[in-house]
Amino acid sequence: MLELSNKTNLLEQKIYKYDLQDVADPNLYRDIYSYDSVPKVAFNHRRVPMGMPEEIWITDTSLRDGQQSVEPYTVKQIVDLYKLMSKLGGPYGIIRQTEFFVYSKKDREAIQKCQELGLKFPEITTWIRASKEDFKLVKDLGIRETGILVSCSDYHIFKKLKKSRKEVLDMYLAAVAEAFEAGVMPRCHLEDITRADFYGFVVPFVNELMKMSKDAGIPVKIRACDTMGYGVPYPEVALPRSVPGIIYGLQHYSDVPSEMLEWHGHNDFYKAVANASTAWLYGACAVNCSLLGIGERTGNIPLEAMIMEYASLRGSLDGMDTTAITEIAEYFKNEMGYDIPAMTPFVGRNFNVTRAGIHADGLLKDEEIYNIFDTQKILNRPASVSIGKASGLAGIAYWINTNYHLSADDALDKKDPLIIKLKEWVDAEYEDGRQTALSNFELETKIEELSNGKFKRI
Numbered sequence: 005m006l007e008l009s010n011k012t013n014l015l016e017q018k019i020y021k022y023d024l025q026d027v028a029d030p031n032l033y034r035d036i037y038s039y040d041s042v043p044k045v046a047f048n049h050r051r052v053p054m055g056m057p058e059e060i061w062i063t064d065t066s067l068r069d070g071q072q073s074v075e076p077y078t079v080k081q082i083v084d085l086y087k088l089m090s091k092l093g094g095p096y097g098i099i100r101q102t103e104f105f106v107y108s109k110k111d112r113e114a115i116q117k118c119q120e121l122g123l124k125f126p127e128i129t130t131w132i133r134a135s136k137e138d139f140k141l142v143k144d145l146g147i148r149e150t151g152i153l154v155s156c157s158d159y160h161i162f163k164k165l166k167k168s169r170k171e172v173l174d175m176y177l178a179a180v181a182e183a184f185e186a187g188v189m190p191r192c193h194l195e196d197i198t199r200a201d202f203y204g205f206v207v208p209f210v211n212e213l214m215k216m217s218k219d220a221g222i223p224v225k226i227r228a229c230d231t232m233g234y235g236v237p238y239p240e241v242a243l244p245r246s247v248p249g250i251i252y253g254l255q256h257y258s259d260v261p262s263e264m265l266e267w268h269g270h271n272d273f274y275k276a277v278a279n280a281s282t283a284w285l286y287g288a289c290a291v292n293c294s295l296l297g298i299g300e301r302t303g304n305i306p307l308e309a310m311i312m313e314y315a316s317l318r319g320s321l322d323g324m325d326t327t328a329i330t331e332i333a334e335y336f337k338n339e340m341g342y343d344i345p346a347m348t349p350f351v352g353r354n355f356n357v358t359r360a361g362i363h364a365d366g367l368l369k370d371e372e373i374y375n376i377f378d379t380q381k382i383l384n385r386p387a388s389v390s391i392g393k394a395s396g397l398a399g400i401a402y403w404i405n406t407n408y409h410l411s412a413d414d415a416l417d418k419k420d421p422l423i424i425k426l427k428e429w430v431d432a433e434y435e436d437g438r439q440t441a442l443s444n445f446e447l448e449t450k451i452e453e454l455s456n457g458k459f460k461r462i
């Protein structure tokens with residue numbers, strides 16, 4: 005059978021219809037996942053076409069997946085983060101949605117206070133258990149979309165749920181039917197898709213979801229969850245680890261529209277950002293992230309990283325206010341007591357600090373030599389240098405002015421007595437045989453002493 009594809013505008017064969025394979029024993033892909041060794045990356049040299057959608061966007065799970073990994077946020081913190089996300093995402097909703105819990109009184113109070121702000125973006129969605137009572141709760145809160153867990157690998161089907169594929173399929177479809185009955189749009193979280201039998205379970209299951217969606221006239225969103233971070237972005241990689249293969253397959257064999265397709269990844273193997281970008285490139289409109297990458301185990305896809313990926317791929321920020329990234333980082337540190345590793349890109353204290361003496365000299369002459377972009381303009385974070393053996397009075401003054409965020413009126417010049425005293429102390433450190441750069445802690449402690457407490461340690 006030939007059909008004209010509304011995606012490629014080409015005649016394509018539509019003969020590949022996959023039925024559920026209700027196997028007696030689980031397919032655990034032991035040749036790839038042997039557990040007592042590092043997972044293997046297998047290639048089959050099959051390429052799928054790249055096809056980025058006309059629109060791409062970000063969804064957020066900071067208040068759901070992210071919050072599960074830290075101390076629970078207060079209502080005020082949730083509302084403040086929601087407002088900062090709205091500012092960051094801009095008027096066109098590049099940060100399109102964020103998901104909430106709904107079970108406690110605090111959860112529902114936070115939702116209500118965020119709703120009262122009247123912000124268009126990010127849209128408030130939820131994550132619930134797949135029960136009739138929970139769907140009614142979402143409906144009563146005035147929320148149109150909710151996530152439900154539909155684990156899809158045999159690790160979960162056979163080992164956790166202790167059921168057959170057919171039993172699990174029927175259970176999931178019944179849950180979606182209850183969402184339809186409640187008038188709620190379901191977002192199906194296909195947990196552990198990078199260890200799932202793609203053609204034996206995933207595609208037949210999603211085919212049934214798309215059929216139910218069409219019959220009910222209610223969209224169903226598919227979130228492909230790389231729960232353990234096993235996905236790889238390389239072309240010609242074999243399933244189940246192939247991110248291009250998963251995204252292409254869900255579109256081509258299950259007819260999932262790009263706007264209903266979302267990627268959710270973890271960073272266990274340092275591939276979260278690359279995998280998310282690959283999902284965009286191969287046809288998913290949405291990638292699901294969390295602020296600062298906070299999430300289960302090694303974390304989720306860092307939302308701020310995908311802001312930069314968006315700008316790189318699209319050539320524009322499309323209204324996003326990236327200075328909010330710095331505000332978010334400062335909020336996590338100052339209001340929530342969260343310790344951001346100093347070298348974390350875009351948000352860490354030292355991400356744009358030059359340490360090597362010869363590099364610092366170049367930075368002071370022209371910061372473009374050693375700074376990734378205009379971090380002052382884009383992130384409201386001026387480039388900085390560390391203090392070492394070759395740091396002169398000007399370098400020390402530059403460090404103090406940037407480290408303490410001194411305005412032009414308050415900035416110290418190299419003739420200031422504090423700068424001169426600190427330079428004498430730095431010189432003495434290196435005359436005594438020191439080789440390494442001075443840490444922020446050391447410098448701030450000494451500055452607090454020399455300034456008689458005017459400059460407190462940060």
